[in-house]
Amino acid sequence: MLRGQPFRPEQYGAVIKASDLEDAQKFLYHIFARKLQPVVNVIYEREPYQFKIDPENDLRITFDKNLRAVRAPGIDELFVEKQPVMVMRGHFIMEVKFNRYLPGWVRQLVVSMGLKKGPASKYTLCLDALRRASELDYKLSTGRWQMGKMR
Numbered sequence: 352m353l354r355g356q357p358f359r360p361e362q363y364g365a366v367i368k369a370s371d372l373e374d375a376q377k378f379l380y381h382i383f384a385r386k387l388q389p390v391v392n393v394i395y396e397r398e399p400y401q402f403k404i405d406p407e408n409d410l411r412i413t414f415d416k417n418l419r420a421v422r423a424p425g426i427d428e429l430f431v432e433k434q435p436v437m438v439m440r441g442h443f444i445m446e447v448k449f450n451r452y453l454p455g456w457v458r459q460l461v462v463s464m465g466l467k468k469g470p471a472s473k474y475t476l477c478l479d480a481l482r483r484a485s486e487l488d489y490k491l492s493t494g495r496w497q498m499g500k501m502r
Contacts, residue, residue: 382426392429393473398414409450414443420436421435422481436481
């Protein structure tokens with residue numbers, strides 16, 4: 352129940368599927384009970400690979416690409432991609448996960464391609480991109496942008 356009223360899935364349209372009703376009820380309960388609002392919708396395509404040669408090591412490599420952000424979507428727009436801001440255009444995030452060891456061929460591939468090892472929070476990258484887009488919008492709308500510098 353939400354605020355003493357029974358939860359009615361038809362109120363939320365495409366937000367949930369019948370098979371996910373219980374999880375959706377819990378999620379929406381916390382959203383409404385705590386008056387929470389989404390800040391950013393992080394959207395990307397994932398290309399996953401799992402290597403079955405050594406099941407105990409469970410090597411997984413994923414490529415996350417076309418990272419984009421949507422500013423403060425309403426709860427009924429969580430799956431709507433309205434006015435997305437592209438993040439890291441032309442780049443991707445490669446995640447390598449394993450249980451026991453990093454295979455030598457993966458290490459050689461990373462070195463040969465000149466890839467950088469480090470943290471990559473898609474949430475933080477999206478928030479930063481939205482902040483920069485807002486600053487640019489402000490500068491352009493107020494006429495404070497001139498010859499590549501702020502007045």
